[in-house]
Amino acid sequence: MHTPSVPDRRRWAGLVVISVAVSLIIVDSTIVNVAIPSIVADLDIDSTLVQWVQESYTLVFAALLLVFGSLADRYGRRRLLTIGVSVFVAASVLAAIAPTGDLLVAARILQGLGGAMVLPTTLSLVNATFTGRERGIAFAVWGSTIGGMVAVGPLLGGWLTTDFSWRWAFGINVPLGIAIVVGAFFTVRESRDTAHAGGIDVVGAVLSVLTSASLVFGLIEGRTYGWWTPAERFRVGGWAWPAGTSPIPFAFALTIVAGIAFVAWSRRRQRSGRSTLIALDLFRIGSFRNGSIAALIVSLGEFGIVLSLPLWLQNVLGYSALQTGFVLLALAIGSFVASGFAATAGQRIGPLPIVRIGIAAEIVGVAAIGFVVSADTPWWAVVPCLFVYGFGVGLATAQLTGVVLQDVPVERSGEASGAQSTARQIGSALGIAVLGTVLFTSTGGLVQQRLEDAGTPSGVASRVSDAVVTSSGGAIAGLRERDAATADVAATAFSDGTRAAAWSAAGFLVLGLAATLRLRRPDPTPDEQPTARSAASPA
Template sequence: MAQGGRLAGRVNDGNAKWWVLGASCFALFMAILDNLVVNVALPTISDDFSPTTTQLQWIVSAYTLVFAALQITAGGLGDRFGRKRFFLFGVALFTTTSALAALVQNTEWLIVARAVQGLGAAFIMPLSLSLISSVFPPEERGKALGIWSAVSVSGLAFGPIVGGAIVEYFAWQWIFLINVPIGIVAFLITSAVVKESRDESGQVATDIPGTVLVTGAIAALVWSLIEAGERGWGDSLIVGGLAVSAVLFAAFIWVEQHTEKPMVPLRFFKSSTFTGANLDSFAISFFISGIAFSMTLYWQNVHGYSAIRTGLTMLPMVITMMAFSPISGALVNRIGTRNLVTAGMLITGSAAFMYLRTSVGGTFLDVMPAMVVMGFGMALIFAPMTTAVLNSVESDKSGVASAVNGAVREMGFAFGVALLGTIMNQTYKSRFDGSSQVEGLRDPANAAFGPLQPAIDRVGEGINYAGRGIYNQEYFPGVPGDIADTLYAVSSAAFVDGMHRSFIITGVAIIGVAIGSFFLIKDSVAETPAKEPAVDVPAVTFGAAPGE
């Protein structure tokens, strides 16, 4: 308490906004870090819990799914009842659940813990932006959000590095325990220096039906995308899951159109800037999560890198992003959000094709140019993209607007792992099963290979068994060295083929979104709120929402 009093005593009208920025960013770093910190530990977690490929995807996606689905409601609650109050609730919940996640004994409970972590993060992310927007005027937001973006980007960038160091020198459980001291400090600083603020317009909604519908829609879609990797796109459960998602999204749009105080004011999407910036958010997060998921497995399973070495492969991208993110925030008022975002998206899209230099016999130097280019492109995107979102709505709606943007961003993370992981897995299984070497090993005429069929089938089950896993005698006892070498070569090549297909799809998508955002984003600031006759907004206006 004494420490909190000393901090509060240092806050005055001249520096209050900078204290708010610092407190918000401190908690934000913790929540963003957990988007990717787990990825580098997946192979180690696999050794302990033996999850399936789909369960590996869920360990990542459970966090981002809840994070995405509940941000809008969290932002609305904060705007209505107190931004500081609910920000602190998110910090406390995230910190407590992080401690519990370190104690789980199986994959299922780890997935549950990750989902509850996502709930805490759903309050931290949008309300950090909302707190900042409430104290910085529009002409200063670019600079403030440049710092916010640098912290956000560093959380993403340092996630694999921090995770790798922890797994290498401690135990994977510490990737969760590290959040505990960070969360405690964030809670104390926020309590001491941040003043309470809320939307006084009386127009804030806590739309329970809308929340339930959009959460169900996103969950059904992510489940279908992940499970399709095992079941196939034509499976009745996958088709049914996609249909349920479409119906729930349609119901959500209808409810929002006919609710007096909707969770998402649909008039936001009348702004081409708001729509374009959110499309960019989705696309770039989609790419980041897909790269993090695939490259972690590539370095460790195909090339045999340690966890810490895998994390350190991200350094070229980290250094580039950290160097240029603050600069891009400062350039917003000079160059404009549209030009910066479009240039960044085009550069990042080109990096996706540069990752095609990866191969079974490749080296780190083959991949480093792609990482540098990707880091530079992303550094140009985050600050102007966030500025565009907040400048496209009036300040008293910043909580909901930032929540929508955060939700879209996290949906991109969830869908990136779900869809790109599924594409990789399906391509992998197809290439592995179609290999002439594998067909030879499965030939019934070769009776000597009969006892090896369970091992061969297991390697072919999914990408988590690709590469050097065949040399693990605990999982594959008694496999002769020459057969193990063959399975390593075939599975590694199949993994790289699947990874390349995901890179091509992502690169095309990002460049397409870049072109679209150039025509959608405008360099202007919303000053006066428009009336909200929600029922007058045609459904087609909100058509982008499910894709966000």
């Protein structure tokens, strides 16, 4: 393992390469959202397949983060980074040329595989390459890139889809991926965990995948298939889930059983001195344990609102995909501005206060969105809110990661990075599930109630409500052509649902801010000491 003790300018060039690699996978997780209508029209896929196009990537991505974080430590972080990017690029080519929806879903699954190799690897490379104050600056760049790309994805996807084709939303990954692989060989030093190298815990890996995949599936699909009683029948190819039951309770039961088995198995292997996928003694480190809990809660509030805003901008305000991307660009600008602020202020006051300032800014920005949202809100009223929110994301994402890993031995940063990344992904999935449920449940109930109050027959009101919810607001445009009054009711209800989602997100962020109160600021040390301190940390 290489830990720099003298200035090395290549490390900063390597940070640029690492940040671009993060951008590649983060953009892809958001770029597809604005391309979905074009994909549906071109490939003629049904609503079930549409969901799998969007969610198969997230499902595989979250399930494998822990596995690949551990593999990176053992077999080389740069090696796994380049393999992951290569797999991701190959999958992007398959997605770009996919002639059917089924093949597109298969390509998205392969993209999730490659993405899961990249994210924890980039994080552990930053942790292993930089020390002291430089590590804080590097984490600020890494985290701000994630926050900014969440907003740049819809803008890039809107432009490519509008001016070219949805296929270019995947094709753009090819030149970027080639540049990353070449750049990594010249600027990123290889590092690995030589102290804990050993055989892979295959049983632990399988149990980890089962736990993560079943949990994320249940959180994402609960609203679609029914949290307890079946709302829609789950199908994979020609096979269908048994009628009369929902797969979601089974998924959560599998999560509990596999999770308990994973912990028991890992403790047994650890007591016998054998390698484990993640050493449970990492959770004895207070900063790692409490920081991971805070990261999960914060992610729940952060990424859930990104689901509802593009839908509201396009389906209620009538903006195009490209115009929506421009509005969301304010979030990216705020996030990039935050990186400069974090780099300077972090040296004076430390990373933990920066985290708290960032979460507080997110709360202000998201709550402000809730106040300004309406069926006739002008775009400029949303932009300042998004900027403040993005500024907070840029501060909190990077510095919270640094706080989580501050006491973790550098040689074990891959498994720790995979664990905290998995916590973030679970939080994101939970945010999408909870805030999506708030958005659509509120919208559907308000549409039906207000139409009935206006004298519309209950059956008609119910059909209109179902159409608005099922189309995620897309039916509002068609209603405007046939019945302007009904369309106004639907648009107002969707705006109210978006407001409820925004305020719910702010509430979760308040809980995340409260969770950081259990974190403690590290003692100040010279730049050279963190490496020694990490090496001496309990393992």
